[in-house]
Amino acid sequence: MRFRIRLFIALLCVPGVLAAQDLAIRNATLITVANGDMQGNIVVRGGKITAVGANVAIPAGIKVIDGTGKFVMPGIIDAHSHAALENGINEGAESVTPEVIVQLKNDDPVIYRALAGGVTAALLLHGSANTIGGQARVIKMRWGAPVDSMYFKGAFRIVKFALGENVTRASSTAPEDQRRFPMSRMGVEFTVNYWFQKAKEYDQNWKDYRASVKANPGAIMPRRDLRLEALADILHGDLKVHSHSYRGDEILMLIRVAEENGFKVHTFQHVLEGYKVADEIAKHGAMASTFADMWAYKAEAWDAIPYNMALMSARGVVVSVNSDSDERIRRLYQEAGVGVRYGNMSVNEALKMVTLNPAKQLGVDKMVGTLETGKDGDLAVFSAHPFAPEAMVVYTIVDGKVLFDRTEANTLRKQAATQTSGGTR
Amino acid sequence: MARRVLLSIAAALPAAFSTVLAQASNPGNPAAAPRVDYALTNVRIVTAPGKVIERGTVLTRDGRIAAVGANVTIPAGVVRLDLSGHSVYAGLIDAATSIGLPSPTRALPAAATADAAPAGRGGPGGGGGAPQDGRGAVLGRSVAPPPPVVLPELDADAEASDMFAPTDDELKAFRAGGVTTVGLVFNGGLFPGRVGAALTGAQSGERLALRSGVGQIVSFGTKRGGYPGTGIGAVAFIRQAFLDAQYEARTEKAFKAGTPGARPSNDPFRRSLMSAATNGVSSWFVASTERQITRVAEIASELELKNPVVVGSQEGWRSIPALKRTGATALVSLRWPSPDSVTGRAYLAVGSGKPGVAPTVTAADSTEVRGNAAALVKAGIPVALASFGGESGVSFRDRIRATIAAGMNADDALRATTVTPAALLGITSAVGTIEVGKLANLVVVSGNDLFAANTPLKHVFVDGRIY
Numbered sequence: 001m002r003f004r005i006r007l008f009i010a011l012l013c014v015p016g017v018l019a020a021q022d023l024a025i026r027n028a029t030l031i032t033v034a035n036g037d038m039q040g041n042i043v044v045r046g047g048k049i050t051a052v053g054a055n056v057a058i059p060a061g062i063k064v065i066d067g068t069g070k071f072v073m074p075g076i077i078d079a080h081s082h083a084a085l086e087n088g089i090n091e092g093a094e095s096v097t098p099e100v101i102v103q104l105k106n107d108d109p110v111i112y113r114a115l116a117g118g119v120t121a122a123l124l125l126h127g128s129a130n131t132i133g134g135q136a137r138v139i140k141m142r143w144g145a146p147v148d149s150m151y152f153k154g155a156f157r158i159v160k161f162a163l164g165e166n167v168t169r170a171s172s173t174a175p176e177d178q179r180r181f182p183m184s185r186m187g188v189e190f191t192v193n194y195w196f197q198k199a200k201e202y203d204q205n206w207k208d209y210r211a212s213v214k215a216n217p218g219a220i221m222p223r224r225d226l227r228l229e230a231l232a233d234i235l236h237g238d239l240k241v242h243s244h245s246y247r248g249d250e251i252l253m254l255i256r257v258a259e260e261n262g263f264k265v266h267t268f269q270h271v272l273e274g275y276k277v278a279d280e281i282a283k284h285g286a287m288a289s290t291f292a293d294m295w296a297y298k299a300e301a302w303d304a305i306p307y308n309m310a311l312m313s314a315r316g317v318v319v320s321v322n323s324d325s326d327e328r329i330r331r332l333y334q335e336a337g338v339g340v341r342y343g344n345m346s347v348n349e350a351l352k353m354v355t356l357n358p359a360k361q362l363g364v365d366k367m368v369g370t371l372e373t374g375k376d377g378d379l380a381v382f383s384a385h386p387f388a389p390e391a392m393v394v395y396t397i398v399d400g401k402v403l404f405d406r407t408e409a410n411t412l413r414k415q416a417a418t419q420t421s422g423g424t425r
Numbered sequence: 426m427a428r429r430v431l432l433s434i435a436a437a438l439p440a441a442f443s444t445v446l447a448q449a450s451n452p453g454n455p456a457a458a459p460r461v462d463y464a465l466t467n468v469r470i471v472t473a474p475g476k477v478i479e480r481g482t483v484l485t486r487d488g489r490i491a492a493v494g495a496n497v498t499i500p501a502g503v504v505r506l507d508l509s510g511h512s513v514y515a516g517l518i519d520a521a522t523s524i525g526l527p528s529p530t531r532a533l534p535a536a537a538t539a540d541a542a543p544a545g546r547g548g549p550g551g552g553g554g555a556p557q558d559g560r561g562a563v564l565g566r567s568v569a570p571p572p573p574v575v576l577p578e579l580d581a582d583a584e585a586s587d588m589f590a591p592t593d594d595e596l597k598a599f600r601a602g603g604v605t606t607v608g609l610v611f612n613g614g615l616f617p618g619r620v621g622a623a624l625t626g627a628q629s630g631e632r633l634a635l636r637s638g639v640g641q642i643v644s645f646g647t648k649r650g651g652y653p654g655t656g657i658g659a660v661a662f663i664r665q666a667f668l669d670a671q672y673e674a675r676t677e678k679a680f681k682a683g684t685p686g687a688r689p690s691n692d693p694f695r696r697s698l699m700s701a702a703t704n705g706v707s708s709w710f711v712a713s714t715e716r717q718i719t720r721v722a723e724i725a726s727e728l729e730l731k732n733p734v735v736v737g738s739q740e741g742w743r744s745i746p747a748l749k750r751t752g753a754t755a756l757v758s759l760r761w762p763s764p765d766s767v768t769g770r771a772y773l774a775v776g777s778g779k780p781g782v783a784p785t786v787t788a789a790d791s792t793e794v795r796g797n798a799a800a801l802v803k804a805g806i807p808v809a810l811a812s813f814g815g816e817s818g819v820s821f822r823d824r825i826r827a828t829i830a831a832g833m834n835a836d837d838a839l840r841a842t843t844v845t846p847a848a849l850l851g852i853t854s855a856v857g858t859i860e861v862g863k864l865a866n867l868v869v870v871s872g873n874d875l876f877a878a879n880t881p882l883k884h885v886f887v888d889g890r891i892y
Contacts, residue, residue, distance in 0.1 A: 086656070086716075087645070087655055087656025087657050087659075088654070088655025088656055088657045088658065090655070091652070091653060091654060091655050091657055091658035091661075092654060092655075093648075093651055093652035093653060093654035093655075093658065094652050097652075097658065097661070099661040099664075099665065100653075100655075100657050100658050100660075100661045101657065101660070101661070102657055103656065103657050103660075103716070103720075104716075105716070106716070106768075107768055107769050107770070107771045107772060108771065109771045109774065112771075126657075134657060134661075143772070144769075144772050146715070146719070147715070147716050147719055148719060148723075218679075218684055220675070220676060220679050220684060220686060220687050221672075221675065223668075223669065223672045224668045224672065225665070226661060226664060226665050226668070227665075
């Protein structure tokens with residue numbers, strides 16, 4: 001297989017995947033998101049953007065892509081995905097499982113497909129079966145790297161909460177006595193309150209221990225409980241809450257319960273009725289990651305409207321648009337464009353919904369999300385403006401490495417078509 | 426399984442070992458056939474990897490090796506076997522098998538031969554076998570099979586050596602592969618029990634167990650109808666279980682020291698893991714894929730579990746940094762994964778438009794998979810070879826031959842099937858080399874290479890009995 005990998009690398013080296021992390025794109029339309037659009041060059045050295053602008057010099061000896069007629073935008077970030085996970089998305093045996101961490105399947109082809117859609121980073125979340133689900137992984141789409149090299153260093157630690165029908169198992173056909181608590185929205189509220197009460201007691205025990213151990217070195221260290229420890233991390237702000245939500249009333253409920261218990265909802269996910277309670281979301285300091293349009297696909301999505309993104313943004317909420325799907329992850333740039341058509345968002349504000357805003361929600365906005373000097377060399381190169389119907393991703397670049405090249409993908413596809421599928425053993 | 430463990434302390438000293446041996450046959454059963462003493466004469470003796478007596482004699486007495494050397498006086502009353510043109514080796518040790526053991530996903534008894542065991546795509550740790558039937562039909566037995574024993578996912582005190590109940594055919598298959606000793610590892614569950622070691626001889630009513638309590642088996646399984654219900658939950662559960670056992674050890678120590686307020690919980694599950702959690706015994710993680718091995722490394726590092734044993738290690742060559750970092754021993758399954766299921770194969774398939782459809786598997790791909798053990802030895806990682814994951818002993822020697830063909834040094838292969846697993850299983854005083862005082866576990870092969878093709882085994886001795 002070593003030979004094959006070499007062969008494969010040799011193929012990819014046409015644009016230079018494992019070449020140095022130095023690369024320049026010349027004479028392209030640069031959509032910086034931060035400082036408007038401009039015609040010019042962008043230079044990436046050592047994986048970081050070192051220069052971007054109209055009259056930027058390209059150092060000699062580095063790989064140069066001709067960007068004539070092409071559009072370069074920051075790598076797209078998906079703030080809600082369950083792609084490339086294995087060994088379960090929901091630890092649904094219990095309703096409170098923040099000790100659980102999702103597991104990345106680093107060689108899942110969906111990562112390559114996401115690259116084909118210009119996606120360079122994503123938040124891989126636990127499912128929505130639990131009131132308090134498991135912890136997420138923020139990844140960079142470093143296709144081909146070992147599993148622990150794909151985690152996005154410096155990103156927030158994030159845990160999934162969920163409200164509404166998924167948690168109460170509203171669509172479950174199991175007899176009631178075989179269903180899991182909570183089975184109602186009242187029960188969900190109780191569950192959050194109950195567990196944070198326990199977490200505060202747990203946290204106090206540790207505080208008492210830390211205070212007492214100074215005077216009494218023989219004091220017994222309390223038992224570590226990974227579940228309560230994670231909840232205490234939420235109280236301390238070290239673990240950020242991303243809560244699955246749909247209806248305005250449940251969003252208000254969680255804001256109230258969070259404020260009563262002394263924690264913050266960092267980002268509401270889906271948040272389809274966010275436009276009804278945008279002021280309250282903004283006041284709490286939460287952000288929102290939503291769908292472009294998911295009207296009425298289930299009872300609690302009845303009031304979903306495509307204007308949601310624009311209306312929440314207008315009220316000062318930082319909004320992203322996410323995929324939650326292995327298919328939509330390939331065309332998030334089109335999802336963002338919906339905000340221009342429905343709600344008259346500016347093109348730049350709409351583009352922020354798949355770049356800078358999700359970066360803020362994942363805690364990586366200092367590193368990615370715009371084309372600015374010092375940020376990571378994560379770029380999506382399009383054949384046309386990303387909101388143009390005919391636009392396709394030509395190159396996707398992560399840390400200055402070309403990890404998707406459409407020409408080469410087409411070549412590989414043709415080669416694969418001439419080979420037998422499956423192979424021998 | 427009612428009979429308790431014979432040996433729960435290290436058989437590190439010959440004196441301790443002699444105690445083991447004295448108890449090795451169950452006095453409550455009909456007397457086994459009397460042992461015959463043998464003199465294997467004119468034979469090439471490989472006493473240990475790389476150590477050879479070109480022509481000499483091995484003398485057995487009461488099932489143990491009484492003399493080895495070029496010039497051995499043969500006493501009267503000994504059966505002489507002239508083995509000119511043959512070589513004798515220490516009996517092979519299959520470092521881990523779950524044949525003859527129940528599992529959470531497979532009731533005991535297992536199918537008649539392990540060859541029928543289905544290969545879960547995820548490897549030995551990836552799901553285990555489906556229920557197997559037809560045992561009676563396969564063996565032509567008319568009796569109804571005994572009621573199934575399904576292993577609980579959480580029974581950390583269970584001893585594999587107590588539950589080892591292989592069929593005669595299964596034992597025969599081990600011996601046909603030159604295997605005279607097996608390491609016993611439950612396949613599945615979360616904390617299914619402890620590792621043991623047993624002999625592959627078969628005398629009616631005789632206990633096969635050689636050692637128990639060798640290591641604590643840890644597996645990324647799930648709990649039927651409860652938490653953890655997924656592999657992601659399993660990791661959290663395993664971490665918490667080790668933390669609780671460490672906490673139990675701390676509070677117990679504090680209690681004994683009279684620390685005010687210190688009270689151990691005396692929870693049986695926590696106590697059952699105390700030894701492993703405090704490195705009293707090693708933890709044996711069932712892990713085969715690159716990501717599973719990475720997870721083992723993360724857990725071992727977080728919980729300060731020293732020198733874990735990675736049972737399966739099928740993608741070990743892809744995980745060398747993780748194995749090195751944790752000081753792990755790789756217990757390498759000779760059940761090779763299909764090359765097109767190996768982690769990272771999808772990297773070759775990216776352009777196919779069909780996820781998972783990779784280019785045709787080549788001979789080089791197979792060599793890479795089979796060269797796993799060789800690559801690990803080269804990287805300096807301790808390696809023992811095992812049939813774990815469903816292969817029966819019958820192919821053991823063939824698989825070692827193929828492993829050698831894929832790049833493993835023959836002496837390293839012999840070490841990985843004798844000395845290394847003996848040390849790992851804590852049975853060095855009893856088996857692993859041809860030395861005076863050890864059990865007469867021997868394999869005799871024509872020619873001078875145990876792993877050469879087309880060299881049938883002439884004799885296999887287990888505990889001094891000839892097969």
